[in-house]
Amino acid sequence: MASKVIHAIYNDDDILMNAVKAVRNEHYHIEEVYTPFPVHGLDKAMGLAGTRxxxxxxxxxxxxxxxxxxxxxxxxxxxxxxxxxxxxxxxxxxxxxxxxxxxxxxxxxxxxxxxxxxxxxxxKLWPFKKAENPDPRTTDDHFLMAIDAGSHDVEKISKFLKETGAIEISLIENEDDH
Incomplete structure (x- = not known):
C-alpha cells in the first residue's frame, strides 16, 4: 500500500514557523521538517515532546x-x-x-x-549511511515541510499550503515495505 506525503517548500524561516502553526491548527500530521539551520522554537510549534x-x-x-x-x-x-x-x-x-x-x-x-x-x-546515523534528505535545497537555503496526506483531500491541502506561503508543493507516493 502506498502512502502519500506532501512536500511544501518555503524560503523563509518565519514563514515556515507560521505555516507549521497553521498546519497544526488544521490538525494535519507533519511527518518532518527539513531546515538548513536550527530554527528556534520549531520543536514546540510542531508539538514534539521534550527530550530526556x-x-x-x-x-x-x-x-x-x-x-x-x-x-x-x-x-x-x-x-x-x-x-x-x-x-x-x-x-x-x-x-x-x-x-x-x-x-x-x-x-x-x-x-x-x-x-x-x-x-x-x-x-540512526551509522557509518556510510546514505542521506535521507528529500530535497538537496534544504541544506542550503530552503525549508521543507513533509505532511502526511493520508485520507485527506490532496488538492485542499495543497491550496491551504499555498496560502501559508509555500513556494513549491509536490506529492510524493512512497511504497511501504510491509
Missing part, C-alpha cells in the same frame, strides 16, 4: 563516577598501594581528596562519549 537526553547524560556520568571510584580503589589501595608524597594508602576514604580530579574527569569522559554514541544510535 539530560537524564541519560546524568546516568552516564554516574557510571563514569562509579568506574573511577572502583578503578582507583583497586589500583591505588588494593592492587599496588604506594606511599606518594607521604600519603598513606590504607583506605580509599583517607586518599579521596587526591582522587577528586580523577573522579571528575572520568565522570565527564563517560558522559560525553556515551552521549555521542547515544546521539548517533538515536538519530
Amino acid at each position: 537526553i539530560a537524564i541519560t547524560s546524568f546516568m552516564y556520568g554516574l557510571v563514569g563516577l562509579s568506574v573511577a571510584i572502583i578503578m582507583m580503589n583497586f589500583i591505588m589501595i588494593q592492587d599496588w598501594p604506594q606511599n606518594i608524597g607521604g600519603k598513606p594508602s590504607f583506605s580509599y576514604i583517607e586518599n579521596m581528596p587526591a582522587f577528586v580530579p580523577i573522579m571528575f574527569e572520568m565522570t565527564v569522559f563517560f558522559a560525553a562519549h556515551l552521549m555521542v554514541i547515544t546521539f548517533y544510535m538515536r538519530s
Whole structure:
C-alpha cells in the first residue's frame, strides 16, 4: 500500500514557523521538517515532546563516577598501594581528596562519549549511511515541510499550503515495505 506525503517548500524561516502553526491548527500530521539551520522554537510549534537526553547524560556520568571510584580503589589501595608524597594508602576514604580530579574527569569522559554514541544510535546515523534528505535545497537555503496526506483531500491541502506561503508543493507516493 502506498502512502502519500506532501512536500511544501518555503524560503523563509518565519514563514515556515507560521505555516507549521497553521498546519497544526488544521490538525494535519507533519511527518518532518527539513531546515538548513536550527530554527528556534520549531520543536514546540510542531508539538514534539521534550527530550530526556539530560537524564541519560546524568546516568552516564554516574557510571563514569562509579568506574573511577572502583578503578582507583583497586589500583591505588588494593592492587599496588604506594606511599606518594607521604600519603598513606590504607583506605580509599583517607586518599579521596587526591582522587577528586580523577573522579571528575572520568565522570565527564563517560558522559560525553556515551552521549555521542547515544546521539548517533538515536538519530540512526551509522557509518556510510546514505542521506535521507528529500530535497538537496534544504541544506542550503530552503525549508521543507513533509505532511502526511493520508485520507485527506490532496488538492485542499495543497491550496491551504499555498496560502501559508509555500513556494513549491509536490506529492510524493512512497511504497511501504510491509
